[in-house]
Amino acid sequence: MNLNEKFVITINRELGSGGRTVGKKLAEKLGVPFYDKALIKALQEKYHLTVEEIEKLKGRNHGWWAEFKRMLSIGVQQSETKYYQVAIGEEPDLLTTDEIFLAEQEILKGMAAEESCIIAGRSGFYVLRNHPNRLSILIQASMDFRVSRVARKQGITPDEARKTIEKVDKMRENYINKYTKTSRYDTHNYDLVISADGKTEDEIVKLILSYIGQN
Secondary structure, X not given: OOOOOOOEEEEEEOOOOOHHHHHXXXXXXXXXXXXXXXXXXXXXXXXXXXXXXXXXHHOOOOOHHHHHHHHOOOOOOHHHOOOOEOOOOOOOOOOOHHHHHHHHHHHHHHHHHHOOEEEXXXXXXXXXXXXXXXXXXXXXXXXXXXXXXXXXXXXXOHHHHHHHHHHHHHHHHHHHHHHHOOOOOOHHHOOEEEEOOOOOHHHHHHHHHHHOOOO
């Protein structure tokens, strides 16, 4: 991966592995934006954004991704965000999962084409698999490690944490399998697979930086 050109790092992670925190810390170290499922959640809850509407943005003369970031209030004041915003009382029905996935593909490709960034979760490892300058990472951990971390972070019992993890694992795997026809656990989908056991988030960040030649 060439850091002197536009690049994208995708991080798929197991719940409780600390992967999201790693992604944020890595983005800070590299000085690039960090994006996760919160971006897609904004589409569902606040914007009636379909593939067709994204295509309208892409067809404009100026950078569509810059405008899209303004729409989602990324780095700007809320008052500046007006395009495609739905007025209270006029909210459309939530987009279907199929529509969300199609829109998500366009957004992920747009991110990678317009700027260097780090994308956590979603289907980034699959959608951007042919990107010429990308690194795909999977962060895993043992169940004991994950249960302990989730219980501590969410203030729940170990039993509740385990049930939450099992539910999320199944949901994420079903989603990826349905839309990509592969498994999020298939290590062939990644350039780098890391076990979080016995490591802090900062140590994992250092490991990734070393891998890409940033000691």
